Amino acid sequence: MGTIVLDAVTKIYPAADGRSAEVVAVSDVGMTIADGEIICLVGPSGCGKSTVLNMIAGFESPSSGRITVSGKDIFGAGPDRMVVFQSPALFGWMTVWENITFGPRKRGVPKAQYEDDAHRFIKAVGLEDFSAHYPYQLSGGMRQRVQIARALTNQPEILLMDEPFGALDFQTRLLMQELLLKVWSEFKPTILFITHDVDEAIFLGDRVYVMSRRPGRLKEQFEVPFAKPRSIEMLTDTRFVTLKDKILHSIREELAR
Numbered sequence: 001m002g003t004i005v006l007d008a009v010t011k012i013y014p015a016a017d018g019r020s021a022e023v024v025a026v027s028d029v030g031m032t033i034a035d036g037e038i039i040c041l042v043g044p045s046g047c048g049k050s051t052v053l054n055m056i057a058g059f060e061s062p063s064s065g066r067i068t069v070s071g072k073d074i075f076g077a078g079p080d081r082m083v084v085f086q087s088p089a090l091f092g093w094m095t096v097w098e099n100i101t102f103g104p105r106k107r108g109v110p111k112a113q114y115e116d117d118a119h120r121f122i123k124a125v126g127l128e129d130f131s132a133h134y135p136y137q138l139s140g141g142m143r144q145r146v147q148i149a150r151a152l153t154n155q156p157e158i159l160l161m162d163e164p165f166g167a168l169d170f171q172t173r174l175l176m177q178e179l180l181l182k183v184w185s186e187f188k189p190t191i192l193f194i195t196h197d198v199d200e201a202i203f204l205g206d207r208v209y210v211m212s213r214r215p216g217r218l219k220e221q222f223e224v225p226f227a228k229p230r231s232i233e234m235l236t237d238t239r240f241v242t243l244k245d246k247i248l249h250s251i252r253e254e255l256a257r
Contacts, residue, residue, distance in 0.1 A: 002035045002036065002069070002070065002080075002157035002158045002189060002190030003032070003033065003034055003035045003069070003070055003071070003190070004031075004032070004033040004056060004067070004068070004069055004158065004190065004192070005031075005032050005033075005066075005067070005068045006029050006030055006031045006032075006052070006056075006065065006066075006067050007030055007065055007066045007067075007068075008028050008029075008030055008064070008065040008066070009026065009028070009029040009030070009052075009055065009062045009064070009065035009066070009067060010024070010026060010027050010028055010029070010062060010063050010064045010065055010215075011024075011025045011026045011048070011051050011055060011060065011062055011063050012024050012025070012063040013025060023214075024214070024215040025048045025051045025214065025215060025216065026048035026051050026052060026211075026214075026215060026216040026217070027215040027216065027217055028065070028217060029052060029065070029216070029217065029218055030218065031209065031218060033190055033192060034190070035157075035190055036188045036189070036190055037190055037191075037206050037207070038184065038190075038191040038193060038204055038205050038206050039191070039192050039193070039205060039206065039207055039208075039209065040193045040194075040195060040200070040201035040202075040204055040205035040207070040208045040209070041053075041192065041193070041194045041195075041201075041208075041209050041211060042194075042195060042196065042198060042201050042208060042209070042210055042211070042247065042251065043210055043211030043212065043213075043216065043219075043251060043254065044211075044213050044251065044254050044255055045196070046213075046214055047211040047212060047213055047214055047216040047254070048211060048214060048215070048216025049194045049211060049216070050162055050194060051216070052192075052211075052216070053083070053160050053162055053192060053194055055067055055074075056069070056074070056081065056158075056160060056192065057077055057081055057083050057160050058074050058075070058076040058077040058078060058081065059077060069081065069157070069158065070157065079103070079107070079154050079155075079156060080156055080157045080158060081156055081157070081158045081160060082151035082152075082154055082156040082158070082159055082160065083151075083159075083160045083161075083162065084144075084147050084148055084151055084159060084160070084161045084162070084164045085147070085162055085164065086162060086163040086164060086166045086167055087167065088135070088140075088143040088144055088146065088147040089147070090135045090143060090146060090147065090150075091135075092134065092135050092136060093134075094134070095131065095132050095133060095134055096122070096127060096130050096131045096132070096133050096134075096135075096138070096146050097118065097122075097131040097132065099135070099146055099150055100118050100121065100122060100131075100146060100149050100150045100153050101114055101115070101118045101153060102150065103150065103153060103154040104117070104118075104153060104154065114153065117153050117155065118149075118153050121149040121152045121153050122149055124149070124152070124182070124183055124186060124187075125145040125146075125148055125149045125179060125183065126145065126179070127142065127145055127146065127149065130142065139172070140167060140168055140172065141168055141172040141175065141176055144164055144165065144168070144176060145176075145179065147164070148164075148179075148180070148183065152183065152187060152189075156189060157189065157190060158189060158190045158191070158192070159189045159190070159191045159192075160191075160192050161191060161192065161193045161194065162194050163194055163195055163196065164176075164193075165177065165195075165200070166195070166196065166197075173197075173200070174232060177200060177203055177204055178231075178232075180204065181204065181228060181229060181230060182229075184228075185228060185229060191204075193205065198244050198247050198248055198251075199235065199244065201247070202224055202226075202240060202243055202244060202247070203230060203232075203234070203235070205224050206223075206224055207221055207222065207223055207224060208221070208222045208224060208247060209221050209222075210222070210247060210250045210251060210254075211254075212254050213254045213255075213257055219250060219254070220250050222243060222246065222247055224243065225239050225243070226239070226240070
């Protein structure tokens, strides 16, 4: 149900002042993400990673090419695709419970149904004891857990994650990566995960795509040779180190251009 297909997708932004040249953000991007797959996207800053994610989310439209989700063209945002941002976009005046149940409540989902779902997802992200807390009472990692649980409560086919752990400290980031794989193993959403951290990309992804400098194109694809479940011990595996070196080399080539 959660298959994503990008076919020759290009995004061009018009000149902001009407005088300078238009900006080609991404060019001729073709990619297929299978149902239940985790794909990580890396590349130089400004290469168009977030533009690709925003077009899949339906926040922006391609200038040319086609994007389909589960065989259907995208014409805007939808509950089948939920986005998890780097900064948790939570309502500060709502409790954890109210934040997590906001989507289904607004859509008119029966209370009995969304309450069962919310309890299940709060437990999945380890926040059972914090449902009455407000965002300001939580750590950064806990706020990201709320954001993930809120996304899952909408029962999306696809999670689109734009550097969701980028602002966290190293130890919290590792915990969140392990949590995401735990959540994935239980609910099996299709995930597109954008990151600047190559270790993170390999640890999470089934495949890692490297994008070129702007205009962003898919330069290389790397298969990750580790089955799930995964643990941090794989960070010292020689296959991990070799793959990391290949991906870093590919990115460095773009930075040197």
